[in-house]
Amino acid sequence: MRKYLEIFLGILTAMGGFVEVGELVFSVNAGAKFGYSLLWIMGLGTIGIIVYGEMAGRVAAVTKQPVFHIIRERTGFVVGLGTLIAANLVSLLTCAAEIGGVALVLKLLLNLPYRALILLGFLLLLLTTWCLPLNWIERVFGLFGLLMIVFIASAIYLHPDWRQVTINFIPNLPQLESRQDYFVYAYFGVALFSSIMLPYETYFYASGAIEDHWEPADINLNRVIVIVGFTLGSALAVGLLLIGAQYLLPARIEPELPGAAVLGPIVTFGKAGLFVALLGMFFAFGGAAIENALTGAYNLAQFLGWPWQKYRKPVGAPRFTLAWVAMFVLALLIIITGVDPVQVVEYSIVFSVVILPLTYLPLLMTASNENLMGPFVNGWFAKTLGWFYLILISIAALCAVPLLIITHGGNG
Amino acid sequence: MKEKHLNLVQMVLDHQLLDANYVECGKVADIEIEGGPGELRVTAVLTGPGVAAGHLPRILQALTKKIFGRRVTRIPWNEVRVITSQIKLGSTAAHLGLNAAEQKVARWLARLPLAK
Numbered sequence: 001m002r003k004y005l006e007i008f009l010g011i012l013t014a015m016g017g018f019v020e021v022g023e024l025v026f027s028v029n030a031g032a033k034f035g036y037s038l039l040w041i042m043g044l045g046t047i048g049i050i051v052y053g054e055m056a057g058r059v060a061a062v063t064k065q066p067v068f069h070i071i072r073e074r075t076g077f078v079v080g081l082g083t084l085i086a087a088n089l090v091s092l093l094t095c096a097a098e099i100g101g102v103a104l105v106l107k108l109l110l111n112l113p114y115r116a117l118i119l120l121g122f123l124l125l126l127l128t129t130w131c132l133p134l135n136w137i138e139r140v141f142g143l144f145g146l147l148m149i150v151f152i153a154s155a156i157y158l159h160p161d162w163r164q165v166t167i168n169f170i171p172n173l174p175q176l177e178s179r180q181d182y183f184v185y186a187y188f189g190v191a192l193f194s195s196i197m198l199p200y201e202t203y204f205y206a207s208g209a210i211e212d213h214w215e216p217a218d219i220n221l222n223r224v225i226v227i228v229g230f231t232l233g234s235a236l237a238v239g240l241l242l243i244g245a246q247y248l249l250p251a252r253i254e255p256e257l258p259g260a261a262v263l264g265p266i267v268t269f270g271k272a273g274l275f276v277a278l279l280g281m282f283f284a285f286g287g288a289a290i291e292n293a294l295t296g297a298y299n300l301a302q303f304l305g306w307p308w309q310k311y312r313k314p315v316g317a318p319r320f321t322l323a324w325v326a327m328f329v330l331a332l333l334i335i336i337t338g339v340d341p342v343q344v345v346e347y348s349i350v351f352s353v354v355i356l357p358l359t360y361l362p363l364l365m366t367a368s369n370e371n372l373m374g375p376f377v378n379g380w381f382a383k384t385l386g387w388f389y390l391i392l393i394s395i396a397a398l399c400a401v402p403l404l405i406i407t408h409g410g411n412g
Numbered sequence: 413m414k415e416k417h418l419n420l421v422q423m424v425l426d427h428q429l430l431d432a433n434y435v436e437c438g439k440v441a442d443i444e445i446e447g448g449p450g451e452l453r454v455t456a457v458l459t460g461p462g463v464a465a466g467h468l469p470r471i472l473q474a475l476t477k478k479i480f481g482r483r484v485t486r487i488p489w490n491e492v493r494v495i496t497s498q499i500k501l502g503s504t505a506a507h508l509g510l511n512a513a514e515q516k517v518a519r520w521l522a523r524l525p526l527a528k
Contacts, residue, residue, distance in 0.1 A: 063497055072426045072439065077467045080426075131526055305428050305439035305459075306514065314527040318517035321527075372497070 003221070010225035011232065013142030018233020019240070020288030021101035021258055022094065022345035023195040024281070027237045028255045029410070030188050031244020036160075036168040039241060041189045043169045045196030046234040048389045050226050052360055055367045055378070055386065056202040057222035060209040062376045067203045067363060068302035074362035084303045086355040088327075091200050091292040091299070093348035096331035098289035099125065100341025101258055105282045108259055115336060121286070122332045129290050129324065134211055134310040141287030147280030150265045150273055152239035157268040158246040165242070180412055187403040187410050190396045191346070194353035196234065197393070200295040202359065207298040211309050216376055257342065258285075293331065297323035346409060353400045356393045364390060418495070420454065428498040429459060429487070429510070437505040442466070444486065457492065457499070459510070460484045485509050 019027075030038040056067060065073075072080040102121035107114055129137065176182055209222065243264030248255055255261065258281065265273030294310060301308035301320040314321040335341060364386040368378040378386065404410075418424070420443050431437045441463035444456040461480035465473050487501065487508055494500040505511040521527045 065497055069428060069497075077426060077441065077464055078469075081468070303439075305436055307436045314521045314524070315518045318514055318521050321521060322517055 007221055007224055009139060010221065011229040012146060013138045014225050014229025015232040015236070016142035016145030016148070016284070017138070017287050017291065018230060019145070019148055019236045019284050020094070020198075020345075021097055021285050021341065022198075022349045023192075023237055024240055024258055024261055024284075025255070025342050025345065026188065026192050026195045026349070027240035028244040028248065028261045030192055031241040031246075032248035032253065032255050033188065033244075034174060034185060035245045035249055036164050036241070037172060037174040038185075038188060038192055039165065039168040039238065040171045041192045042196065042234060042238055042241065044171075044392075045193045046230060047385070048193075048392070049197050049201060050230050051382065051385045051389055052197070052202055052363060053205055053226045053230060054223055055363055055382065056206040057209050057214070057226060058219055058376055059363065059367050059373070060206040061214040061218050061222060062216050062373055063366070064210060065366075066206045066210055066298065066302050067359065068299045070366045071359065071362045072303055074365055075358070079358070080303060083355060083358040084299055086351075087199060087203070087299055087359065088296045090198075090348050090352040090355065091296040092327060092330055093334070093344050094198070094200065094352075095289050095292035095296070095327055096334040097341040097345035097348060098285045098292065099328075099331055100335040100339075100344065101285035102282060102289065103335075104258055104341065105278050105285065108262075109278055109282075115338070118332070118336050121289075122328065125286055125289050125293075126325070126328050128286075129293065129328075130314070134208065134294075137287075137290055138208070141283050141290065144283035145280060145287055147276050148236050148284055149239075150269065150276045150280060151243060151261065152235060154264040154268040154273060154277075155239040155242035155246065158243065158264065160242050160246050180407070183403060184407045184410055184412050186399065187407040190353060190400050190403055191349055191410065193392075193396055194356070194400070195349045196237070197356060198349070198352055199356055199359045200292055200352075202363070203299055204291050204295045207295075207302070207308075211311050219376060289328075289331070293324045293327040296327040297321075343409070347404075350400045350404050353393070354397045357390060357397055360386075360390055360393060423495055424457065424499065427495075429457075430498050430500045431505040431508065431510065432501060432503055433505075434500075435505055435511070437501075437508070437510040438485070439464075440499060454489050456486045456488050458484055458486055 060066060068084065071083055099118060099121050103114055103117040106117040106121060176185060240261055243261065244255065247264050247267060253260065262274055262277040265277040297320050298308060300323050306319045307317040308320040309317060366372060368383055370377045424440055424443060427440050428436060429438050429440060438459040440457045440459060442458040443454060444458060445452055446455045447453045460483040462477065462482040462484040465476040468476055485508065491501045491503055491508065492499060493502045501508065
């Protein structure tokens with residue numbers, strides 16, 4: 001019975017923790033700009049994060065090694081340090097953007113000055129992380145993040161063309177007016193793919209598996225959580241894209257702020273829809289801010305060999321604790337300057353795709369190493385999918401920055 | 413161990429160090445070897461920011477040492493008890509002169525509520 005409860009909670013928290021501010025913005029924007037035509041990228045990205053999430057969880061359960069242990073062992077100190085700096089920079093920017101997202105949601109709820117709400121959001125997240133153990137943080141933010149289901153309900157209520165929705169899960173290229181439009185389409189494709197495959201998700205997931213003392217016997221649990229949880233989480237992102245396509249595109253609304261997404265629930269469910277959507281966003285963004293702050297600390301501690309688990313009280317893992325507090329403080333200093341959180345997250349997502357190959361190659365090599373993994377080594381299916389996605393990620397990594405420049409950050 | 417040869421780069425370098433109480437206490441940043449051709453002998457593993465910085469390009473070495481310090485801790489090879497994916501040592505971190513910074517931060521954090 002306990003096992004089933006663990007699977008159930010695991011699935012729900014994976015689902016509720018799937019969408020963060022960057023994914024929300026890119027999903028709604030993708031729908032508002034290109035209708036359903038980028039849905040196939042969502043399908044592609046979801047399978048990709050399932051493949052590498054499963055691999056990270058399996059490696060953690062078998063070898064008890066989190067991702068940054070593996071990166072340092074496999075690539076050595078110098079390349080590993082480069083990956084660490086890049087990964088933590090991306091996590092820092094994402095954390096800053098999520099705190100900004102929390103403040104924007106609070107502004108819609110409380111209508112107080114934005115900077116005061118940034119401080120309030122920062123303090124709430126810092127104290128929550130200090131006081132609560134990891135599984136409670138995951139459950140509270142993951143389960144309340146499920147309120148985002150209102151976006152799926154709203155998308156269904158807006159009566160999308162289900163035949164077109166289904167067809168657009170097959171790779172396609174829509175008819176666009178100019179060459180520049182095709183570049184913008186490619187930019188959104190890469191950004192959406194990257195927002196689903198954000199590397200922090202695998203760092204955090206593998207570290208969490210070790211915190212929960214997973215054993216090889218938990219590999220099936222890992223598989224079910226990753227496949228079902230991430231697929232359902234992706235359904236939230238699909239709901240957001242459909243709202244963009246069904247409501248914002250015909251109304252010619254360019255969703256520049258995360259708040260534009262709540263127009264869908266407002267139109268369909270009125271004030272109740274607005275309230276539920278904002279609460280869901282608050283917990284989804286807040287959860288992502290905490291995950292990114294902890295991820296930065298996990299990465300640093302694992303790379304340098306410090307005691308690191310969050311289940312320990314702060315004095316039990318002091319430098320690790322100091323590192324996540326520092327991540328929060330630095331993120332606050334970035335976002336309190338007044339920089340647009342959406343712009344921050346857009347840049348962090350585009351740059352994160354550049355470090356994806358450096359994260360996923362060592363993981364793939366470890367999961368395919370029979371000496372380390374024994375009977376739990378990658379089979380032909382996992383290996384083929386792993387290499388396929390690695391090639392895809394490498395192409396996306398090469399295209400990301402040129403597309404960002406050519407399209408002026410997706411603005412055409 | 414079944415194998416007659418130990419691949420030091422694959423099985424020791426950059427691996428996690430655990431003290432006698434299974435507390436994480438750094439990474440193997442370098443390996444000290446003595447002797448000449450045919451009679452090479454591992455005498456110690458080295459850890460600490462001073463060693464790790466030495467692997468970086470010259471231009472970054474000074475900056476890294478300035479930020480993280482120049483500490484180099486030498487752990488005699490006879491302290492190494494078990495080599496798996498981690499390197500288990502025979503003494504405590506305090507005895508080996510490791511994790512001093514960890515203890516310093518712990519004392520500071522201990523003054524805060526709910527830290528213990």
